[in-house]
Amino acid sequence: MRTFIGGQEAVSANDFVELALGTPVELWLGVEGESEEERAARLDAARDILAENSTLPDDVSRVAAEVIEAYAPELFNVIPIGRPPVGARRRARSRKGAAA
16 A cells, blocks of 8 residues: 655655655754764754744644554553642642641
């Protein structure tokens, strides 16, 4: 089975990412062994792309979340930490007042 996105065939995971982003992954992540000059040029190009497409970070986050939800939904099964639910805080406060 072949998969085409926007008329282009995607044959690997990198192809899917590149077609979803509209840019090669290496533009954002860099490549091993790149020189300082290559890195500066790559980051310059990335800044230009972000300046022209301010919604790209949100689009990438949405695509990543959709992929995780589709292929690894267990990663979204998290237990929130931090403050207890509002009802629990109220019960704790009312117990403190009753003890005083």
